[in-house]
Amino acid sequence: MIGAILGGLCAAVAAVLLYLAAPHQKWGALPCRPGLLGWAGALLLALGTMLLLGWAGPATAIFILLTILMTIWSVVPIAIAWRRGAPEGKR
Numbered sequence: 001m002i003g004a005i006l007g008g009l010c011a012a013v014a015a016v017l018l019y020l021a022a023p024h025q026k027w028g029a030l031p032c033r034p035g036l037l038g039w040a041g042a043l044l045l046a047l048g049t050m051l052l053l054g055w056a057g058p059a060t061a062i063f064i065l066l067t068i069l070m071t072i073w074s075v076v077p078i079a080i081a082w083r084r085g086a087p088e089g090k091r
Helices: 002-021 034-055 058-084
Strands: none
Touching: 002 034, 002 058, 034 058
């Protein structure tokens, strides 16, 4: 069970890092180069995949992984836009 939790957390952090590595991310200024974030996200994604594969079968592990990625990549941009608020003149 701990492998599933750690695998899910690795996948979630990897999704955020990969989002921040994208050229059109809306987070703002980053503390480090986007390439470094991309590689860290890819390594965490591989680690999360291995942990989930050790806990569940291949189809289930990949489904869980893709669901986590899709959820994070859908929620993070909306959360960032909501936190920043409406641009001036749009209120």
